[in-house]
Amino acid sequence: MEATTSAASSHEPPHTNTNTNGHDASVNQNTPQTVSAPDSSAQEVADEEDSGLDDIFDENDDEIGDFGPDGEPDTSRNYNRQRSLHSNQQKPAANTFNSVDDQISALSKHASKIRLDDVKDGQERDKDKADRATSEQVLDQRTRMILYQMINRGAVSEVHGAISTGKEANVYGAVAYPDIHGPPVQRAVKVYKTAILSFKDRERYITGEHRFKSGADKGNNRKMVKLWAEKEFRNLRRIHSAGIACPEPIQLKLHVLVMDFLGDRKGWAYPRLRDATIPADDAEQIWMHLYIQLLGIMRRMYQVCKLVHADLSEYNILYNDKQLYIIDVSQSVEHDHPRSLEFLRMDIKNTGDFFRRQGVDTLSDRTVFDFITISEGVVEEPGLAQAIERLYASRSAAADDDTATAEQEVDNEVFRNQYIPQTLDQVYDIEKDAEKIGEGKGSNLVYRNLLADQVVQPNEAEPRSSEDESDNGAALDSDDDGSSEDESRFDKGTPRGHRFEDKDEKKNRKQAVKEAKNERRKEKMPKHLKKRLVATTSRKKK
Numbered sequence: 001m002e003a004t005t006s007a008a009s010s011h012e013p014p015h016t017n018t019n020t021n022g023h024d025a026s027v028n029q030n031t032p033q034t035v036s037a038p039d040s041s042a043q044e045v046a047d048e049e050d051s052g053l054d055d056i057f058d059e060n061d062d063e064i065g066d067f068g069p070d071g072e073p074d075t076s077r078n079y080n081r082q083r084s085l086h087s088n089q090q091k092p093a094a095n096t097f098n099s100v101d102d103q104i105s106a107l108s109k110h111a112s113k114i115r116l117d118d119v120k121d122g123q124e125r126d127k128d129k130a131d132r133a134t135s136e137q138v139l140d141q142r143t144r145m146i147l148y149q150m151i152n153r154g155a156v157s158e159v160h161g162a163i164s165t166g167k168e169a170n171v172y173g174a175v176a177y178p179d180i181h182g183p184p185v186q187r188a189v190k191v192y193k194t195a196i197l198s199f200k201d202r203e204r205y206i207t208g209e210h211r212f213k214s215g216a217d218k219g220n221n222r223k224m225v226k227l228w229a230e231k232e233f234r235n236l237r238r239i240h241s242a243g244i245a246c247p248e249p250i251q252l253k254l255h256v257l258v259m260d261f262l263g264d265r266k267g268w269a270y271p272r273l274r275d276a277t278i279p280a281d282d283a284e285q286i287w288m289h290l291y292i293q294l295l296g297i298m299r300r301m302y303q304v305c306k307l308v309h310a311d312l313s314e315y316n317i318l319y320n321d322k323q324l325y326i327i328d329v330s331q332s333v334e335h336d337h338p339r340s341l342e343f344l345r346m347d348i349k350n351t352g353d354f355f356r357r358q359g360v361d362t363l364s365d366r367t368v369f370d371f372i373t374i375s376e377g378v379v380e381e382p383g384l385a386q387a388i389e390r391l392y393a394s395r396s397a398a399a400d401d402d403t404a405t406a407e408q409e410v411d412n413e414v415f416r417n418q419y420i421p422q423t424l425d426q427v428y429d430i431e432k433d434a435e436k437i438g439e440g441k442g443s444n445l446v447y448r449n450l451l452a453d454q455v456v457q458p459n460e461a462e463p464r465s466s467e468d469e470s471d472n473g474a475a476l477d478s479d480d481d482g483s484s485e486d487e488s489r490f491d492k493g494t495p496r497g498h499r500f501e502d503k504d505e506k507k508n509r510k511q512a513v514k515e516a517k518n519e520r521r522k523e524k525m526p527k528h529l530k531k532r533l534v535a536t537t538s539r540k541k542k
């Protein structure tokens with residue numbers, strides 16, 4: 001995932017594991033090392049390798065492939081499948097050491113099917129990087145064993161060169177024959193690095209995520225990476241089940257994830273949105289179409305999958321033929337995560353900035369935020385696109401384009417600095433806010449959609465002015481599904497409360513609240529001030 005944010009984490013890098021994990025160029029990637037009795041001088045290394053392979057052959061910790069409709073594992077189906085898978089295999093002998101040894105030798109026959117140097121010409125954006133990956137960062141023994149197992153089970157038949165090599169993961173192209181008599185299909189294999197130093201930034205995604213309740217063991221890289229891979233698998237499953245374009249997850253084992261390949265039949269991966277070539281003739285129209293498509297995806301992801309991507313940008317969206325594909329969802333959080341709305345706001349900013357750079361007349365961040373979070377309304381195409389068109393149509397008919405743009409930039413800046421409470425516990429001053437709602441000024445509250453069904457009785461709800469209509473997503477068609485969905489936010493979320501904020505966070509939040517209040521107090525901002533603010537904000541780089 002890209003480091004698209006600078007949100008500082010106060011946590012120390014959690015890893016203490018300095019295990020090289022086979023990141024040793026001297027190890028021949030195609031010749032699996034069999035683990036023999038630790039009688040050499042490299043006893044420590046052998047011990048490490050040995051202990052490092054047990055879990056790979058552990059039947060109770062096998063790969064995930066079966067998931068229920070909610071994207072969570074279906075344990076009964078999984079169990080049955082495991083039984084049948086293993087029924088043909090040699091039962092572990094009493095001496096587990098020998099059995100691991102045997103399994104390694106048995107799997108080694110697949111060694112020639114992993115050909116990482118087989119990089120498609122021009123496939124890799126940075127071919128040098130890919131070459132480096134094959135020579136320096138050869139797969140460690142554990143990863144090779146997992147790949148052999150996957151080959152053995154047919155999830156892939158051959159693993160080829162790197163499509164991408166990154167800080168946290170490498171993605172390889174692969175081929176599989178799901179149907180013996182059928183044609184080959186392309187697959188992608190994402191291998192998370194177990195020796196990475198960048199977990200620090202990930203802490204904020206885990207804290208408060210109920211699917212990580214058992215706690216991530218920060219001292220254990222392997223466990224952490226396994227959790228991330230599992231999270232990506234589950235999230236992909238959920239997103240795919242919701243009909244959002246993304247790679248279908250096929251199989252997961254520890255830190256290795258096999259998924260659908262997003263690319264053409266010849267094995268060319270689709271470009272990232274950032275690198276997409278849009279025909280100049282239709283550019284304006286296509287970019288607009290893609291922007292609207294993405295807003296629909298974000299709403300659908302939030303309302304149907306109950307997920308916030310949390311690293312959404314032109315780097316984690318692939319593009320082909322006017323279609324966007326969402327990838328890289330290991331850090332995506334549940335909508336009741338204590339910081340999900342903050343992450344959502346960041347996603348909105350990053351994607352909005354990108355589309356603005358392509359010349360798209362974007363909606364304000366606040367409007368998009370409301371469009372995504374309001375629970376009433378459509379969650380499917382073509383209704384989503386129509387709802388967005390209505391938002392455009394009813395957008396305040398400002399005198400001229402320049403003024404509208406200036407106003408939007410100011411509004412974006414204010415919105416980006418506003419404190420977003422995630423639960424009622426986090427509301428800064430509930431009495432004041434309640435007063436505001438009573439006075440019909442509730443539409444200024446960033447979290448008004450969270451309150452709509454819960455706090456304000458329907459008949460007491462603030463009357464919406466026509467301008468509010470246009471700015472709060474109310475123009476969505478109401479299909480009345482999931483109207484009380486938001487309740488879960490209050491039940492499930494881990495209330496963070498201000499006492500858990502560190503000093504800087506508190507200061508920033510208070511400052512943001514103060515600024516936001518000052519901002520709102522002004523009925524209308526004097527023109528000269530507005531100009532100055534716009535000038536400084538538009539100079540700011542993302």
Ligand SMILES: Nc1ncnc2c1ncn2[C@@H]1O[C@H](COP(=O)(O)OP(=O)(O)OP(=O)(O)O)[C@@H](O)[C@H]1O
Pocket residue numbers: 001002163164165166167168169170171188190247259260261262263269270271272315316327328329
């Ligand atoms: N299913 C897929 N089909 C085709 N290409 C893919 C697929 N998944 C990933 N890729 C390619 O691999 C790249 C990296 O994938 P991804 O964004 O999931 O990894 P990452 O977590 O960002 O890794 P890192 O942060 O280490 O770069 C993507 O930009 C994309 O080009």
Ligand SMILES: [Mg+2]
Pocket residue numbers: 001002315316328
């Ligand atoms: Mg990425």
